[in-house]
Amino acid sequence: MNSNFEFQYPWVLALLALLPAYAFLRGRVGKHAALTFSSADIARAAGATAKAAAGRLLLFLRLLIVALLIVALAGPRFANDRTETQASGVDIMLALDLSWSMMALDMSGSGERITRFDIASKVLEEFVHKRPSDRIGLVAFSAVPYLASPPTLNHDWLIENLRRLHVGIIRELGTAIGDATAAAAKRLKATKDSKSRLIILLTDGDNNKGDIDPVPAAQLAAALGAKVYTIGIGVEEPCQLPAFDPATGKLQLDPQGRIIPTLTLQPANYSVLSKMSSLSRARSYRAKNIGELQSIYDEIDRLEKTEVKLRRYTTYTPLFQWPLLTALGLFALELVLANTRLRRVP
Numbered sequence: 230m231n232s233n234f235e236f237q238y239p240w241v242l243a244l245l246a247l248l249p250a251y252a253f254l255r256g257r258v259g260k261h262a263a264l265t266f267s268s269a270d271i272a273r274a275a276g277a278t279a280k281a282a283a284g285r286l287l288l289f290l291r292l293l294i295v296a297l298l299i300v301a302l303a304g305p306r307f308a309n310d311r312t313e314t315q316a317s318g319v320d321i322m323l324a325l326d327l328s329w330s331m332m333a334l335d336m337s338g339s340g341e342r343i344t345r346f347d348i349a350s351k352v353l354e355e356f357v358h359k360r361p362s363d364r365i366g367l368v369a370f371s372a373v374p375y376l377a378s379p380p381t382l383n384h385d386w387l388i389e390n391l392r393r394l395h396v397g398i399i400r401e402l403g404t405a406i407g408d409a410t411a412a413a414a415k416r417l418k419a420t421k422d423s424k425s426r427l428i429i430l431l432t433d434g435d436n437n438k439g440d441i442d443p444v445p446a447a448q449l450a451a452a453l454g455a456k457v458y459t460i461g462i463g464v465e466e467p468c469q470l471p472a473f474d475p476a477t478g479k480l481q482l483d484p485q486g487r488i489i490p491t492l493t494l495q496p497a498n499y500s501v502l503s504k505m506s507s508l509s510r511a512r513s514y515r516a517k518n519i520g521e522l523q524s525i526y527d528e529i530d531r532l533e534k535t536e537v538k539l540r541r542y543t544t545y546t547p548l549f550q551w552p553l554l555t556a557l558g559l560f561a562l563e564l565v566l567a568n569t570r571l572r573r574v575p
Contacts, residue, residue: 237304237545244299248292255288290563297556307546318363319533320380320423322413322455323353326432328371328404330494331396332480333433335468336518342480342488345433345462346396348519353431354391356526357384366416369394372403372438374412380420395478405439406432410446410457410505418453426455427533429526430505433463435498447505456511458529461497464517470494 236242327346337343357365364380365387377394378387410430417426428450436443447457472481472489483489499515506513512532516522 231310232546233308233310235306235308237306239303241299241303245296248296252288252292287563287567290559290566294556294559294563297552297559301549301553301556305548305552307548309544309546311542311544318382318423319360319425319427320417320420321360321363321365321427321429321533322368322380322417323356323365324368324370324374324409324413324428324430324432325349325353325377325391325394326371326404326406326409326434327369327394327396327399328432328434329396329402329475330404330434330463330470332473332478333463333468333470333494334488335464336462336516336522338518343519344396344480346478348522349431349462350391350394352519352522352526354388355523356530357388357391359530360384364420366413367391368409368413368416369399370405370409370412371399372401372405373399374405374409375399376412376416379416396473397475397478400475401438403438404432404434404436406430406434406436406501407441407443407446408439410443411441411449414446414450414453414455417450417455423454425533426453427458427511427529428455429458429460429529430502431460431462432502433461433494433497435495436501443501443505444508447508451509455509456533457505457509458511459502459506459513460516460522460525461499461502461514462516462522463494463496465496465515467493467495 326349331346331349332344334342334344336345336348361384362382364382365378365384366380367377367387367390368374369377377390381387410428413428413430417423417428420426441449450457469490470492472491473479474481481489499513503513512529514525514528516525
């Protein structure tokens with residue numbers, strides 16, 4: 230918001246130019262003498278003192294009062310320029326896989342121990358920050374889906390809930406891609422006045438749990454007007470699942486500080502993910518490292534833009550009362566002085 234001082238009727242200020250002329254004429258023209266003196270010197274001495282002490286002060290007050298009244302008539306005010314953002318946002322449900330396979334380290338760089346889940350969480354948080362005008366919700370799933378956050382504009386609260394998640398927090402083991410997609414679609418159905426609805430599903434496995442298969446779930450989402458973007462992460466070959474503590478989601482190391490491998494993981498079922506996206510005219514992606522995953526979410530961000538409109542308006546704070554009140558105060562002062570200390574004899 231910007232505040233600027235201005236006058237509503239600035240042309241009224243031109244009247245101020247008449248005051249010097251009035252003061253000049255008032256100083257040259259005066260009343261006839263009320264008393265007759267035999268000597269002009271006596272009257273001149275008395276008149277000079279009175280004019281300096283009383284006449285000039287009262288004239289100055291009168292001119293100042295008139296000047297303040299002119300300023301008040303000109304309408305001084307503060308103009309407060311405001312800009313409001315009206316966003317026609319996109320409603321988005323993020324579906325995040327929390328199955329045990331998300332603890333794999335195949336997407337981390339050389340010498341790093343960063344799990345698939347840690348990488349996915351980081352990229353999701355960055356994506357949320359880029360969409361301030363969209364309602365975004367989160368479904369976390371393993372063998373069953375859980376609502377971590379309904380669609381909301383309170384993204385700080387959403388991110389706080391995202392940071393609370395870890396692999397192992399859902400005790401039921403497995404990957405229910407279909408149930409998670411259906412749960413996200415039902416949440417989007419409840420949102421009103423949506424420009425568009427999106428489901429962004431991130432997983433590293435194949436559907437092996439749940440009551441709804443992925444393809445029918447994607448058909449349900451499409452019928453509700455939602456696009457289903459699918460992202461499969463992880464290398465396209467078997468990899469090892471490291472040992473970890475399901476209670477905390479932290480890796481477990483041997484006494485030498487090395488990773489303890491457990492079982493062999495299979496890559497995601499990309500054919501099913503691709504079919505899910507094609508049913509809703511969306512896209513399917515693959516990511517083998519954090520750079521590719523960031524690029525995917527950046528592309529989705531570009532594809533699904535939010536329409537933002539700016540509405541500008543101006544409010545005014547009037548200030549005319551201050552010069553008006555000052556003028557009234559000075560006028561009262563002039564009346565008091567003119568009838569007391571500076572009173573003139575007729």
